[in-house]
Amino acid sequence: MDQNTVGRPMEILLVEDSLTFARIAFGALKKGAVQHRLTWVTDGEEAIEFLYQRGKFSRAPRPDLILLDLGLPKKDGREVLTEIKHDEELKQIPVVVMTASTNAIDIQRSEELQVQSYMTKPLNLKKFRKLVKELARYWQKDMILPAEPAVD
Template sequence: MQRDRTVGRPMEILLVEDSLTAARLTMATLRGGHLQHRITWVPNGEEAIEFVFQRGKFSRAPRPDLILLDLGLPKRDGREVLQEIKADPDLLQIPIVVLTASTSEEDRIVSERLKVESYLTKPIDMNRFLEVIKELSRFWRADMILPGPAASSQQSG
């Protein structure tokens, strides 16, 4: 019996944002974009690091498929979070989209050097944001496609 040809796991998104209003807007936009996803919201850089490195209360956290990162964060600055994630070989490949109020050219340059997928300045054009996420989703889904005809002829037992 053939089932959906993609693995049924939704995209795991980590949203690192200290503003409840911005977090709600981001989550609503993602819901409205009809992307299969699960989102975890953390309000500061310290919790972001604990989450991605699966420490403390996040020891059983899923590995994010995508990180949406504000730069101006309490407890641990988003710039530090970005550098720490990109310095770790096991986390280096996780795509990061920076969502920031910073208009600093230096922040943009440093982020680009660290190979973020996109750098969006607040207030964010939510249509552009959704385009970026959908594009990243296509790449993520490509990794989730099951192999050719042999997979579709297998029956679950």
């Protein structure tokens, strides 16, 4: 593990086409007291470009958490989720689906793809903040360097 990662803010990618909901997510994360850096993209194509560090996102950080809407323009969030979960490197990133869809097929497919959580809009902000705090706690544990073995 790279020592530069210890103690850094959590990198969060928000993939959301609604300005209103993006503002709600920003506010909830700010109140959640999790040290983070948030990048917001508004469609599925931008999300994929960001995740693969292409084009204007060539220097983008690898997110530690993805907050993903399913109903996105250009490339649907369902397609984005499938692509993430079928890529060996990206599938390790926790994904929280935040969507208006209560469709049983969307819920089942998200569970099959092992998302961290499936939350429907309007979000229960208290529950959302609690989930982000839990994910941050697990992420921080992963960031702790193992103790060096004693040298005799």
